[in-house]
Amino acid sequence: MSAANIPLTSAAAKPAAAAAPKAPRLIVPLLVVTAYWVGWVVVTFGFPATFTQFLYLFWSPMIIAAVLLIWFLALSRLAWLDRLWTVVAVAAGGCLATLLCDRSMGFGLIMYALPVALTAVVVWLVVTRGAPTLTMRLGLLAVALLSWGYFTLLRIDGVDGNLSPARSWRWDQTAEQKRLAELASAAKAPQKEPLTLPAVSAADWPEFRGQSRDGAVRGTHFDPDWKAHPPRELWRRRIGPGWASFATVGNVAFTQEQRGEMEAVICFDLESGNQLWEHLDKARFWEVVAGAGPRATPTFHEGKLYTQGASGRLNCLDAATGKVI
Numbered sequence: 001m002s003a004a005n006i007p008l009t010s011a012a013a014k015p016a017a018a019a020a021p022k023a024p025r026l027i028v029p030l031l032v033v034t035a036y037w038v039g040w041v042v043v044t045f046g047f048p049a050t051f052t053q054f055l056y057l058f059w060s061p062m063i064i065a066a067v068l069l070i071w072f073l074a075l076s077r078l079a080w081l082d083r084l085w086t087v088v089a090v091a092a093g094g095c096l097a098t099l100l101c102d103r104s105m106g107f108g109l110i111m112y113a114l115p116v117a118l119t120a121v122v123v124w125l126v127v128t129r130g131a132p133t134l135t136m137r138l139g140l141l142a143v144a145l146l147s148w149g150y151f152t153l154l155r156i157d158g159v160d161g162n163l164s165p166a167r168s169w170r171w172d173q174t175a176e177q178k179r180l181a182e183l184a185s186a187a188k189a190p191q192k193e194p195l196t197l198p199a200v201s202a203a204d205w206p207e208f209r210g211q212s213r214d215g216a217v218r219g220t221h222f223d224p225d226w227k228a229h230p231p232r233e234l235w236r237r238r239i240g241p242g243w244a245s246f247a248t249v250g251n252v253a254f255t256q257e258q259r260g261e262m263e264a265v266i267c268f269d270l271e272s273g274n275q276l277w278e279h280l281d282k283a284r285f286w287e288v289v290a291g292a293g294p295r296a297t298p299t300f301h302e303g304k305l306y307t308q309g310a311s312g313r314l315n316c317l318d319a320a321t322g323k324v325i
Helices: 027-046 051-075 080-100 108-127 133-151 175-185
Strands: 154-159 165-169 247-249 252-259 262-269 275-282 299-301 304-308 314-318
Touching: 027 051, 027 108, 051 080, 051 108, 080 108, 080 133, 108 133, 175 252, 247 299, 275 314
Parallel strands: none
Antiparallel strands: 154 165, 247 252, 252 262, 262 275, 299 304, 304 314
16 A cells, blocks of 8 residues: 555644533523512512412512522533522622611511512623623622612511501611600690599490400491591500500500500590500510510400510509509
């Protein structure tokens, strides 16, 4: 065989071109966060003030967080450094927010901040697809920190009947602080003669949910047509935080409130709204779910008023004077 017939290979031949990296799968996280917000609209406007709404707002952020974590680490096709960078950025923002937020936020960081932070990160990845890696990473870190950081500026002052949180800036005065300022500036009412309380009638409300504890008033007629004959507001007063309702006998009403470090039992005149007497105990109870203040409604029985503080203090007071029996 002649040398002319032997095929020759060149050492300078170019190697095969490396396969282009696959584009990241971004449609999946985009669908996940979109589904969350669609569900949020449904439960907020379709099932307000229901346990269904609470369950959705509480559990769904944790579920979408778990789904997105699996996607980022296993299915995203992002470079491994970018996968870890994204997870660490979101987690770091959450940890900082937990340390810096107002204590009233509590579960609010999970229910409100977490879905916002996850949505912001996903949207950033979609918008910066194909952007230089450094730009994407620094921007993603900023988006995660700012999303969480916004909620560190807020305070939850309570939840209304529709399970909607009443938010305010954390540096604003609370309703309790406004109440304490009013008390500090108000002139002390002159001492009056002890009240003369009548026997409980069918129209009175001497304890929680009424005399039979069924929420019904007997022996009194109310006009049911409030559009034609609306009730007339007699007075309005600011009171401190708490979950006590009112007990009424004759022309007086009893309730409880929190005043800073003191639990207060108060007696009001029903016609004017003026305070007739108060009894104070040094006690303060607070929790994330329901805030500060007493949880129980006073109970009137045979001239005595029984009250229970949120920390467990039980009082028997003279209902006419507020003095301890």
